Amino acid sequence: MLYQRRMRLPHVEDPTLNGVPLERMMLSLSSDGITIDNAEPTVSMQDMPGRDGRLDLTLTDPSGAAYMGNRAITLSLYAIGGEDDILAAKTRLAALAGTVVTLSWRGLPGEYQGRMSLSAWEDKWAGPRQIATLVTVSIDAAPYLIGRTRTITLKTGANAIHIRGNRPCWPAWALAPASGTKTVSMQDAHGHKLTLASATAITGLITIDTSPDVRGLRVNGNLMTPTLDSDYFPLLPGANTITPSGVTAASLAYRPLTLI
Known part of the structure; x- marks a missing residue:
C-alpha cells in the first residue's frame, strides 16, 4: 500500500470483523469499500524569544x-435478502456497537483495533417488501496494526532476540525464580531494568505485563511491586539484547506493532 493521507480499498476480498468474515455476518462491502484515514503524530511546538525557529516539546517513544x-x-x-435475513444481519452487527473490535484482511501484518459505532440504517424497499439496507461502520482505531502473539524462550545470561514490526511493543514476561533467590531482574542493552526484590526467597511463577494499560507484576497471582528504579520497558523493533538474572527459566510474549 502507498503512503498517502487516505487508503481506499473498494474491492477487499476477505475482511474480517472480530475474526469473522463479513459474508458470514450476512454483510457485504458497498462500492465505497473500506476507508482508512491517516494517523497524525501528536506534536507540541513552542515559540521562544531569542531562539530561531520553534522549540520542539514533543513527547517521543523509545525509538524517538x-x-x-x-x-x-x-x-x-449492505445486506440484502428477505426481511428476516436483513434483521438478523442488523442484530448481529449492532451487538458490536460501542465495543472494541478488530478489523483485518488479506496479508496485512496484524489487525486494527478500536471502538466501533454505527450510522443510521438506510433501508431499501420494493413496494411493501424490504430488499436491502445500508449502514456505515466507524472504528476509532489505534494507529498501529497489532500482530499475532509471538513467544520467545530466554536462557540465563544475555539473549540476542529479534522483534518484528516497526514500532516499540510491550512484552509480557513469565519468570521462574532460581531456588533461594531474593532478587529477580530483566535488563535490556539501553539501561532499562525491571527488578523484583524481596526480604525472603521468591518462590512461584512471576508474571509481568508491561503494557501501559496494565503495568502489573504478580507472583503466584498476587500483585507485587518492583523496585523504585525499575522500568516497565518496551522492546524496540529489530535487534534487542535481554539479560535475565535470578531465574532458572524465562520467556516473553509480545504482539508486534506496525505502522503503515
Whole structure:
C-alpha cells in the first residue's frame, strides 16, 4: 500500500470483523469499500524569544518517534435478502456497537483495533417488501496494526532476540525464580531494568505485563511491586539484547506493532 493521507480499498476480498468474515455476518462491502484515514503524530511546538525557529516539546517513544493519534476507519456495508435475513444481519452487527473490535484482511501484518459505532440504517424497499439496507461502520482505531502473539524462550545470561514490526511493543514476561533467590531482574542493552526484590526467597511463577494499560507484576497471582528504579520497558523493533538474572527459566510474549 502507498503512503498517502487516505487508503481506499473498494474491492477487499476477505475482511474480517472480530475474526469473522463479513459474508458470514450476512454483510457485504458497498462500492465505497473500506476507508482508512491517516494517523497524525501528536506534536507540541513552542515559540521562544531569542531562539530561531520553534522549540520542539514533543513527547517521543523509545525509538524517538512522536506518539501517534488514533485513525478513523469506515466500512460501507449492505445486506440484502428477505426481511428476516436483513434483521438478523442488523442484530448481529449492532451487538458490536460501542465495543472494541478488530478489523483485518488479506496479508496485512496484524489487525486494527478500536471502538466501533454505527450510522443510521438506510433501508431499501420494493413496494411493501424490504430488499436491502445500508449502514456505515466507524472504528476509532489505534494507529498501529497489532500482530499475532509471538513467544520467545530466554536462557540465563544475555539473549540476542529479534522483534518484528516497526514500532516499540510491550512484552509480557513469565519468570521462574532460581531456588533461594531474593532478587529477580530483566535488563535490556539501553539501561532499562525491571527488578523484583524481596526480604525472603521468591518462590512461584512471576508474571509481568508491561503494557501501559496494565503495568502489573504478580507472583503466584498476587500483585507485587518492583523496585523504585525499575522500568516497565518496551522492546524496540529489530535487534534487542535481554539479560535475565535470578531465574532458572524465562520467556516473553509480545504482539508486534506496525505502522503503515
